[in-house]
Each structure stands twice: as C-alpha cells, then as structure tokens.
Amino acid sequence: MIPSVAMWLGARAWHPMAAAALLGALLASGQAPLGWAWLAFPALIGLMALGATARGTRHAAWLGWLAGTGYFAAALNWIVEPFLIEPELYGWLAPFGLIGLAGGLALFWALAFWAARRLGGGALRLALALSLAELARGYLLTGFPWALLGYIWTETVLAQLAAWIGPYGLTALTLGMAALPVWLWRRGGLAPPMRRAGQALGVTVGIGAVLWYTAVTRAAQPLPEVAEAPVLRLIQPNAPQHQKWDPEMIPVFFNRMVTYSAQGPAPDLILWPESAVPVLLEDAAETLAYISDQARGVPMLLGIQRSEGRDFYNSAAFVDDTGQVGQVYDKFHLVPFGEYMPFPALWQGLGIHGLASRVDTGYSAGPGPQVMDLGFARALPLICYEAVFPQYVRQDDRPDLLVQLTNDAWFGANTGPYQHLAQARMRAIESGLPMVRVANTGVSAVIDARGRVTAALPLNQAGYLDAALPAALAPTLYSRTGDLPLWVLLILSALAAIAGDRRKGD
Numbered sequence: 001m002i003p004s005v006a007m008w009l010g011a012r013a014w015h016p017m018a019a020a021a022l023l024g025a026l027l028a029s030g031q032a033p034l035g036w037a038w039l040a041f042p043a044l045i046g047l048m049a050l051g052a053t054a055r056g057t058r059h060a061a062w063l064g065w066l067a068g069t070g071y072f073a074a075a076l077n078w079i080v081e082p083f084l085i086e087p088e089l090y091g092w093l094a095p096f097g098l099i100g101l102a103g104g105l106a107l108f109w110a111l112a113f114w115a116a117r118r119l120g121g122g123a124l125r126l127a128l129a130l131s132l133a134e135l136a137r138g139y140l141l142t143g144f145p146w147a148l149l150g151y152i153w154t155e156t157v158l159a160q161l162a163a164w165i166g167p168y169g170l171t172a173l174t175l176g177m178a179a180l181p182v183w184l185w186r187r188g189g190l191a192p193p194m195r196r197a198g199q200a201l202g203v204t205v206g207i208g209a210v211l212w213y214t215a216v217t218r219a220a221q222p223l224p225e226v227a228e229a230p231v232l233r234l235i236q237p238n239a240p241q242h243q244k245w246d247p248e249m250i251p252v253f254f255n256r257m258v259t260y261s262a263q264g265p266a267p268d269l270i271l272w273p274e275s276a277v278p279v280l281l282e283d284a285a286e287t288l289a290y291i292s293d294q295a296r297g298v299p300m301l302l303g304i305q306r307s308e309g310r311d312f313y314n315s316a317a318f319v320d321d322t323g324q325v326g327q328v329y330d331k332f333h334l335v336p337f338g339e340y341m342p343f344p345a346l347w348q349g350l351g352i353h354g355l356a357s358r359v360d361t362g363y364s365a366g367p368g369p370q371v372m373d374l375g376f377a378r379a380l381p382l383i384c385y386e387a388v389f390p391q392y393v394r395q396d397d398r399p400d401l402l403v404q405l406t407n408d409a410w411f412g413a414n415t416g417p418y419q420h421l422a423q424a425r426m427r428a429i430e431s432g433l434p435m436v437r438v439a440n441t442g443v444s445a446v447i448d449a450r451g452r453v454t455a456a457l458p459l460n461q462a463g464y465l466d467a468a469l470p471a472a473l474a475p476t477l478y479s480r481t482g483d484l485p486l487w488v489l490l491i492l493s494a495l496a497a498i499a500g501d502r503r504k505g506d
Contacts, residue, residue: 016050016053016059016063017062017063017066019046019050020047020050020062020063020064020066020067020070021066021067021069021070022070023043023044023046023047023050023067023070024043024047024066024067024068024069024070024071024072024074025070025071025073025074026039026040026043027040027043027044027047027067027070027071027149027152028040028070028071028072028074028075028147029043029074030149030151030152030153031075031147031151031152031415031419031422032151032154032155032415032418032419032421032422033414033415033418033419035152035154035155035422037152037153037155037156040152041152041174041177041178044149044174044175044178045178045181045182047067047178048123048126048127048175048178048179048182049123049182049185050063050067051063051064051067051113051116051117051123051126052121052122052123052126052182052183052186054113054117054121056117057114057117057118058114059117060113060114060116060117060121061110061111061113061114061117062110063113064106064109064110064111064112064113064114065103065106065107065109065110065113066106067106067109067113068102068105068106068107068108068109068110069102069103069106071102071106071109071147072101072102072105072106072147073098073099073102075146075147075415075419076098076101076102076105076146076147077098077414077415078411078412078414078415078416078419079097079098079101080094080095080097080098081410081411081412081416082097082338082410082411083097085241085242085410086242105137105144108133108134108136108137109130109133111129111133112126112129112130112132112133113126113129113130115129116128116129116130119497119498119500120497120500122183122186123178123179123180123182123183123186124176124179124180124183125497126175126179127172127175127176127178127179128490128493128494128497129494130149130175131168131171131172131175131176131490132490132491132494134148134149134168134171134172134175135168135171135172135483135486135487135490138168138389138390138391142333142336143389145167145168145388145389145390146388146419146423147419148167148168148170148171149171149174149175150162150167150168150169150170150171150172150173150174151167151419151422151423151426152174153170153174154422154425154426154451157212157215157216157219158170158211158212158215159215159425159426159429159451160215160216160218160219160429160450160451161173161211161214161215162426162429162430162478163218163429163430163432163476163477163478164476164477164478165477165478165486166390166430166478166482166483166486167390167426167430168390168483168486169478169483169486172486172490173211177204177207177208177211180200180203180204180207181200181201181203181204182200184196184199184200184203184204185197185200219450223448223449223450223470223471223473224471224472224473225471226468226469226470226471229468229469229470229471230267230268230269230376230377230468230469231267231268231269231466231467231468231469232267232268232269232270232271232436232446232466232467232468232469233260233261233267233269233270233271233298233464233465233466234271234436234437234438234444234445234446234457234464234465234467235257235260235261235270235271235272235273235276235438235444235464236273236438236439236440236441236442236444236457236461236462236463236464236465237253237256237257237260237273237276237440237462238440238441238442238460238461238462238463239253239409239440239441240409240441241407241409241410244407244409244440245278250278253278254277254278256462257272257276258290258291258294258295260463260464261291261294261295261298261300261464262294262295262296263464264466265466266295266296266298267298267466268298268299268376269298269299269300269301269374269375269376270295270298270299270300270301271300271301271302271403271405271436271438272300272301272302272303272405272438273303273405273406273407273438273439273440273444274303274314274383274384274405274406274407274439274440275303275304275305275314275407275440276302276303276304276405276440277291277302277303277304277305277317279304280304280305280306280307281304281305281306281315281317281325281328282306282307284304288302288317288319288323288325289323291319292319292322292323293323297321297322297323298321299318299319299320299321299374299375300318300319301316301317301318301319301372301374301379301381301403301405302316302317302318302319303315303316303383303405303407303438304316304317306328306330311364312362312363312364313330313331313363313364313366314330314331314334314339314363314383314384315328315329315330315331315366315383316328316329316372316381316383316403316405317329318372318373318374320375321375326372326373327370327372327373329366329370329372329381329383330364330365330366330367331363331365331366331383331384331386332365332366332367332368332369332386333365333385333386333389333392334362334363334365334385335384335385338385338410339362339363340362340363369392369395371395371397371399377399377400377401377469378399378400378401379399379400379401379402379403379436380393380395380399380401380402380403381403381404381405382402382403382404382405382427383404383405383406384404384405384406384407384408386404387402387404387406387420387423387424387427387437388420388423390426390427390430390478390483391482391483393427393430393431393433393479394431394478394479394482398433398475398479399433400433400472401433401434401435401436401469401472402424402427402428402431402433402434402435402436403435403436403437403438404424404435404436404437404438405438406420406437406438406439406440407439407440407441408420408439408440408441408442408443408459409440409441413441413459413460417439417441417442417443417459418443418459421437421443421445421453424437424445424447425447425451425452425453426451428447428448428449428450428451429449429450429451429476430476430478430479431449431475431476431478431479432449432472432473432474432475432476432479433449433472433473434446434447434448434449434469434470434471434472435447436469441459441460442457442458442459442460442461443456443457443458443459444456444457444465445457446465446467446468446469446470447470448470448471449470449471449472449473454467454470455467
C-alpha cells in the first residue's frame, strides 16, 4: 500500500505547494547520515504523483522549485558551516548561502517539472526530465553533483548497481521506479482503487526484487585475495577549522601528526590530510626532512600548499624513502566561493575572498587528474571536493587505488562529513577500486572496491589507523563507458517524447 499512501500524501492531503516542499524535505532523509531509503523512496513516489497532476506549466515549475528547495535545503544544511568559522566576518552570509544554494539548485528541478508538463505531463515524462536535470547538475556551471537522488541507496545493496550504471544511472533508475506505480495507478482508469493499488504495488515490487537480486549477486562475489597487502597509515590530527591556522595551535597539530607517524611498526605508506603541512612546499625542505626522519624513512603522501609567482595551489606531495619530493599533484577542480571567487574583481571590492583560501587571490587550478607512482602501487589523488565527481575517477591510465585527502572541518559535525564519506564509497563501487580517505577531522577510512568501509577513525577524534589496502576488482562497466550511454538514452527518450507531443498536437 506504500505507493497509494504516498500518492495520496503527494496529491490530496496537503495544498500542492506545501506538499511539494514537504515531500522534498522528506526525500532528503535518504541522504547520509540518516540513509532512510524506506522514507525517501515513498516520498519520491508522492512527488511523482504530485508532479503528474500539475495543472499547467507554470504550476508545474513552481511545484518543482518548491520540491527542489525543500530537498536541497534539508540535504545541504551543512553549507552554513563554513560561514560560521569566522562568524564575525561571514556569519551574516550563512542564511543567504543556504537559501541561495537550495533555491539555485532547485531551478534544475523547476525546469524539469516545466518540461515534463509541457510535453504532456505524466509521471514517466517527469522521471525522464528529472533524470536529465540531475545529470546536467553534475556538469553545468562547473557541476555540483552532491546529494544525487541515487545516493539514497548508499547504505543498501542496491548501491552495487552503480558499478554498471554509475550514480546518474542509479538516479535515473530510482526516478523511473518511483514513477512506475504512479503511471500504473493512473493507467488503471476506472478500476477499483484496491485493484489499481495492488497492480501498481505488485509490478513495482517485482521489478525491485529483480534489481535487488542482481545487486546481491554482485555484492556476494568475493574480492581477490592479496598475499601481502601493503599497510597504509592514515593520520587524523583533528584540527578544528577555527584553530587550524592559529599560530599557537599550528605546532600542536603538526607535532601530533609527526608523533603518530613515528608510532609502532613501520607501514608501507603514511598519509596526511589536505593542507596538513603548515609551510609552503618551496619553503618546506627542512620541515619535510624532519617529518621523513621521524617517520623512519617511510614514504609519505602529504597535503600541502605551494606557490609559483602569484599563483597558489592546494596540492599533494609524495615524499619518498629518502625524504625527497617526487610527484606533486595540484587540485584542479576548485570550490566556487570557497577556494576562488567567480568574478573576483566584484568581490574584492567588498573585501570578500574564497572562504577556504588562505590567500586573497584564491587558489589556482592545476592541469587535471594524474596518477602518482607510490612505489608499491599507483594512486589517483583527489583533494576534498574532487571526489564528488564520478567523471574524474575514470582514467585511461587506470590506477590501483583512489586516495582522497580532505579537510572536512569545513562541513561541521552533523551531515556534511558523512555525505562526503558516502560519495567516496560510491566512487569505489563505480570504479571497482579501493579508496583511502584521509580527513583532517574525520571520517578517515579505508574503503574496499565494493564500497564497504573496512577500517575508520571516527569524526572529531585525533589518532592514526594502520590498515591493509584492499584488492582492486576488474574494471567495471561504468568505468569503461561512463555517462555517455545514459546521456544518449535520456536525450533520445526526450526527443521521442517531443515527437510524440507534436504528433498529438497535429
């Protein structure tokens, strides 16, 4: 009876506008840390039912915008946290940041609802239009694919389907499954309500069972055994953002990381989080020599900043067993309004620069993804925000593992860090590669190629973790094909819907 109850809630129990915002907020419960797919999916069914009954294109657009605003405001409430690091300077911007981001992203949904109604309406057209909107959200205007609808399945076995279709495909599948019972219900016409509800529920559950069995079958396949897996040490200093660059606290956090690096049996690699080394790379020869000596010559991958002339970079540096700097990777996908300001001249006049940048000019972007040779394995480094983009993990030069260096102190302690971790888990599933995630305040974790956390340091806890590197799987279908097949399928479906609407008009 869940589909019929959800459709009743979406279409009858509330004023449509209030229902749209409420259903959007309930849909956000599927995102981490709650992961309530059991609530989020029925809410999505209700939203499909609500959109299918829109009275016109303008009404549909408003429903979509309110639903999107409710969803993104609830899912992305952590966006206020960066403004509260220095509340005396930026606190006044916090509500504008949340409202602006939620309302701005909701425009994608408004356009989808409008387009679906313009093409004749119905739940299936709405699912198609929203699938295109969510895919476009990950690419347009530098992209922001945080809180994709497909992520409501992260804590379930259905997440394994991302190995074949990726997160956007999982989002489209989720929307299609939510639209199906609505379409079947409305197609039932004058049949008794119980019969219509039974048919809608039966077909939906049947298809869902097939998908569930497919995902369970993949999850049950064992990972390859590794005779002598390398041991990695993850260092988590737990430096709150408001103290991270405090001159009195910098030595505390630095010495904490050095001490952790020197503990116990030597691992094969030591990893420090994003911007962990408190000096610029070009001035760090003495500092790096000291770190390497304390680490007993163990190779290290360190988050550090560097400069070239007037350009500053957020980087990762590999220090080999002799203490020499090998490869250096520069973050290339920077956070808008965080690491740089679009139209900087406008903001500099107001004294505003990137919230996460230590320089007034903001950071410069590196050349792009690159695989680093760590000796025992080849790794693809991702710095913080870059790990939310599935397209960056797909490389012709396939690495042996993914490494994310991040500073999640910016995201607070409630939702942001856990959503960031959930997306890292999805990158592992999509690529069939293990992911090693090293965070300043947590959650630092080792994730296997099925997206399962095998070892972790909790949020806001200082410490270190030694863990064996899980084995990689063969390249997944998604790692070979990417989003191109989905783009083609959705665009062809949209063209078919447009053609059908024109024939109807004739």
